[in-house]
Amino acid sequence: MSKDERRERILAAAARVFAASGYDASGMREVATAAGISTPVLYDHFPSKAALYAGLLESEVDSLLAGWAELPPSDTAEELLHGRVAAIFAWMEANERGWRMIFAETPSDEGVAEVHRRGQARATGQLTEVFARVPGLALTADLPRDRANEALAEAAKSALNAIATWWWSNRDIPREQVVALTADLLWRGLGNLIQEDI
Numbered sequence: 001m002s003k004d005e006r007r008e009r010i011l012a013a014a015a016r017v018f019a020a021s022g023y024d025a026s027g028m029r030e031v032a033t034a035a036g037i038s039t040p041v042l043y044d045h046f047p048s049k050a051a052l053y054a055g056l057l058e059s060e061v062d063s064l065l066a067g068w069a070e071l072p073p074s075d076t077a078e079e080l081l082h083g084r085v086a087a088i089f090a091w092m093e094a095n096e097r098g099w100r101m102i103f104a105e106t107p108s109d110e111g112v113a114e115v116h117r118r119g120q121a122r123a124t125g126q127l128t129e130v131f132a133r134v135p136g137l138a139l140t141a142d143l144p145r146d147r148a149n150e151a152l153a154e155a156a157k158s159a160l161n162a163i164a165t166w167w168w169s170n171r172d173i174p175r176e177q178v179v180a181l182t183a184d185l186l187w188r189g190l191g192n193l194i195q196e197d198i
Contacts, residue, residue, distance in 0.1 A: 019097040023107035060098035061119035103164035127153035
């Protein structure tokens with residue numbers, strides 16, 4: 001087995017272990033066993049559990065954000081918002097490991113927490129771009145538009161994160177209902193601010 005093939009095998013095994021037990025409850029020995037290698041060989045590829053998890057987390061964030069970029073243009077602001085919300089929750093339902101890593105746990109390791117923060121910042125950036133595509137906002141706050149876009153994106157992301165975390169523990173609720181609830185929450189407030197369609 002080549003080094004790259006072994007690395008991919010390790011990542012796949014680590015993904016299964018972290019998905020089953022979470023970051024804090026998983027160990028490198030457990031990952032090595034799942035990968036069918038010795039613990040020293042695992043450390044040859046990844047110097048720590050944090051480095052291994054951080055690599056997986058970055059990959060999951062990339063996957064989630066790439067899905068937004070592939071969405072077609074929307075004719076109205078409401079369609080734009082609903083389309084992004086639907087895409088996020090569809091990704092979660094299809095990718096339980098990523099859902100857990102991004103939304104359902106916050107590892108205590110500072111290095112991993114920093115990767116998590118960078119992923120959240122990237123999400124805010126993408127949502128800011130969504131708000132920038134809405135031509136008119138009837139804001140009473142005297143803020144430059146780019147700062148208002150960023151603040152609204154941060155608020156929308158916080159709501160999405162909260163509902164994603166809640167849904168992790170309430171999976172009896174169908175995805176379509178979670179999307180509708182989230183879109184209602186976000187659109188009821190934003191709809192009153194938006195002066196015109198895209």
